[in-house]
Amino acid sequence: MYKIKVNSSHSFDISKDTMETLDAIETTSNHYHVIQDNTTIKASIVESDFNKKFYSVKVNNNIYEVSINDALDQQIEALGFEIGASKQVNDIKAPMPGLILEINVKEAQEVKENDALLILEAMKMENVINSPRDGVIKSISVKQGETVDKNALLIEFE
Structure with a gap:
């Protein structure tokens, strides 16, 4: 089809x-x-x-x-891996349930593509969540030590 x-x-x-x-x-x-x-x-x-x-x-x-x-x-689109889609991302959601170990950015901070935004511990592994694009952090919806569900909003870009 x-x-x-x-x-x-x-x-x-x-x-x-x-x-x-x-x-x-x-x-x-x-x-x-x-x-x-x-x-x-x-x-x-x-x-x-x-x-x-x-x-x-x-x-x-x-x-x-x-x-x-x-x-x-x-x-590929259904899985969210379209080519170029990361350039249009305006928010970061948790890819899996886990614990926020570390937040490396602040609101209004300018970030570059691939900068480490936060670390999410899931299944006893530390997962570094990197910035998908250059941008400015609009808001951070989580705090260090907080547990999150899959697809929970973590960070928004301006």
Whole structure:
């Protein structure tokens, strides 16, 4: 199953079987003749980024921004490991239940990517929680010695 997003607003689920039955013929490089419900459609790929699975597609003189996610991409997203997602993180949540051993930052402090923010002890292991991005600490929701549940808010960025 593929998840297709068009112009960041419309989403479609398309099966591999549906993709294989698409009546499309490449007429010239990156130009296609498509027949859908007895209607002829002219399409061309204006821009493509294979690694990001992003395409600009011109269909009947209208340009659409299209992103395609396959099953692996969807699983990675569900696990919260999307490429580049860490750059957009505005809060840090506990990845597991545990005890806050140490807090290395203060509110309004500027931090760089990978700076140690705090240490969370879980299952007799010390887990250093690092900053996912450059930013300024907006608030700290926990105190040293406090126990936290999984997904508990620890730190917010401005």
